Amino acid sequence: MTSRESPRPIAVIGAGFSGTMSAIQLLARLEPQRRVLLCERAGTFGRGRAYATGNPDHLLNVRAANMSAFPDQPEHFSDWLAQSTFDGDEASGIRVTPGGTFAARGLYGRYLTDLLTRAVTGGDGPPRLDLVNDAVTDLEPAPGGFTLRTEGGASYPIAGAVLAMGNLGAPGAPRSRHQADPWAPESFGRLHPDRTVLIVGTGLTMVDAVAALRRHGFPGRIVALSRRGLLPSAHAPVQPWPMPDLTGVNTVSALAARIRREIERAGAAGLGWRGVIDALRPVTDTVWRDLPASEQARFLRHLRPFWDIHRHRAAPPAAEAIADEIARGTLVVRAGRIRSITDTAAEAIVTLRPRGAAEDEPLAVQCILDATGIGRVAETDDALIRRLMERGLVRPGPFGIGLDASADLAARGSVQAGPLWVVGPLLRGVLWECTAVPDIRNQAAGLAGAVARTLSVPG
Ligand SMILES: Cc1cc2nc3c(=O)[nH]c(=O)nc-3n(C[C@H](O)[C@H](O)[C@H](O)COP(=O)(O)OP(=O)(O)OC[C@H]3O[C@@H](n4cnc5c(N)ncnc54)[C@H](O)[C@@H]3O)c2cc1C
Numbered sequence: 001m002t003s004r005e006s007p008r009p010i011a012v013i014g015a016g017f018s019g020t021m022s023a024i025q026l027l028a029r030l031e032p033q034r035r036v037l038l039c040e041r042a043g044t045f046g047r048g049r050a051y052a053t054g055n056p057d058h059l060l061n062v063r064a065a066n067m068s069a070f071p072d073q074p075e076h077f078s079d080w081l082a083q084s085t086f087d088g089d090e091a092s093g094i095r096v097t098p099g100g101t102f103a104a105r106g107l108y109g110r111y112l113t114d115l116l117t118r119a120v121t122g123g124d125g126p127p128r129l130d131l132v133n134d135a136v137t138d139l140e141p142a143p144g145g146f147t148l149r150t151e152g153g154a155s156y157p158i159a160g161a162v163l164a165m166g167n168l169g170a171p172g173a174p175r176s177r178h179q180a181d182p183w184a185p186e187s188f189g190r191l192h193p194d195r196t197v198l199i200v201g202t203g204l205t206m207v208d209a210v211a212a213l214r215r216h217g218f219p220g221r222i223v224a225l226s227r228r229g230l231l232p233s234a235h236a237p238v239q240p241w242p243m244p245d246l247t248g249v250n251t252v253s254a255l256a257a258r259i260r261r262e263i264e265r266a267g268a269a270g271l272g273w274r275g276v277i278d279a280l281r282p283v284t285d286t287v288w289r290d291l292p293a294s295e296q297a298r299f300l301r302h303l304r305p306f307w308d309i310h311r312h313r314a315a316p317p318a319a320e321a322i323a324d325e326i327a328r329g330t331l332v333v334r335a336g337r338i339r340s341i342t343d344t345a346a347e348a349i350v351t352l353r354p355r356g357a358a359e360d361e362p363l364a365v366q367c368i369l370d371a372t373g374i375g376r377v378a379e380t381d382d383a384l385i386r387r388l389m390e391r392g393l394v395r396p397g398p399f400g401i402g403l404d405a406s407a408d409l410a411a412r413g414s415v416q417a418g419p420l421w422v423v424g425p426l427l428r429g430v431l432w433e434c435t436a437v438p439d440i441r442n443q444a445a446g447l448a449g450a451v452a453r454t455l456s457v458p459g
């Protein structure tokens with residue numbers, strides 16, 4: 001670069017919450033001449049998968065008070081809610097409950113879109129954020145960084161990139177021609193009211209999928225299936241509890257015993273378990289990183305489902321809707337696993353083995369929604385991740401979950417090329433808590449600092 005040239009931009013790939021907030025934080029931290037390219041393959045920027053929904057029953061599963069996009073401005077989202085005007089469906093998307101105020105996810109999407117619009121127009125200074133509405137297909141190492149290539153045939157010289165492509169989904173999930181996308185109600189097709197719909201998974205995505213099916217007009221029977229059939233807990237008023245001292249705890253059984261003891265202490269003080277679980281949040285990543293690999297594997301096998309249902313809780317109105325469905329028999333929650341699926345023209349015959357049973361059981365369903373968890377990177381069909389793995393620029397994270405990264409979120413691969421960072425749910429194997437807004441907003445702020453430091457060092 002000569003003194004008259006602008007420095008190469010930094011690219012952020014993916015414009016969901018992770019990419020949007022990384023871009024906004026980068027604009028605040030990088031030198032004023034450095035532009036940021038925010039690349040998104042979907043039609044809208046800012047909302048990503050979680051906040052694009054227009055269904056007012058799709059509520060945030062974190063209280064509005066804890067959904068600020070900025071770690072140093074905790075009231076930012078609550079203030080935005082208080083200062084904005086809403087009408088129609090939007091107005092019904094704010095629910096005040098004894099457990100806190102919960103907003104519809106679509107409203108949160110509008111909040112993010114507002115933040116992005118302000119960033120694109122440049123705030124007080126000249127605009128430095130460029131939106132590229134195209135799928136990124138490759139990052140080719142080049143002098144001074146990479147050449148970023150897109151599906152539409154464009155190429156951009158960039159100094160480095162941030163991978164913010166969200167969760168990779170679960171390619172190990174059952175395949176059937178009757179399978180539909182829980183996030184795309186248009187894929188549900190015409191559902192017969194007297195035939196069953198199967199949701200694979202019983203976590204928060206299942207809660208959303210039930211709401212989506214009902215809003216789609218399906219009144220019939222839904223079966224939700226997971227290995228243990230555990231449902232997410234609901235939010236309730238929480239009394240703060242001091243962070244437990246976990247020094248020296250380096251096995252899963254010691255960890256479980258320690259948490260149980262702490263919950264008993266809270267109970268003896270007349271308080272519930274929620275404060276104890278919430279108190280662990282600041283140390284969860286450290287605890288995860290400090291566990292030996294064999295213990296991390298034990299956690300994934302035995303403790304994770306229990307951790308998830310206590311840690312990732314449903315908004316009270318959403319949990320009540322599920323309880324009501326179960327009481328009426330319109331939602332049946334089963335514990336077991338799928339052994340096989342045979343498609344016929346009109347339905348899928350799912351052979352399942354109920355938990356603890358010695359024999360299989362057939363279940364005829366008209367539609368299957370995959371609401372299972374995280375996908376394995378090695379099995380992904382994501383074109384960009386596959387390309388970057390072929391180039392040796394990235395590699396799977398621990399247990400094949402997400403991408404490997406250093407403590408300052410720099411991607412780890414077998415080849416040393418231009419600077420590349422990872423943010424959001426793709427860090428799931430490295431950082432345990434990396435999928436919710438309160439975690440990602442910290443990552444985005446920290447990452448912007450790391451990028452600024454790296455790019456300020458003459459190459
Ligand atoms: C349904 C749902 C509800 C949730 N609710 C909450 C909640 O209430 N509170 C909370 O704290 N967290 C919630 N979460 C957690 C959520 O993971 C984070 O809040 C956050 O939305 C993750 O955003 P992301 O940008 O990492 O991923 P995504 O939202 O998936 O965004 C990734 C983006 O990258 C784009 N992309 C991917 N590959 C490419 C490519 N090659 N080129 C260009 N673009 C690409 C995709 O199109 C997508 O828009 C929820 C998650 C889901 C799925």
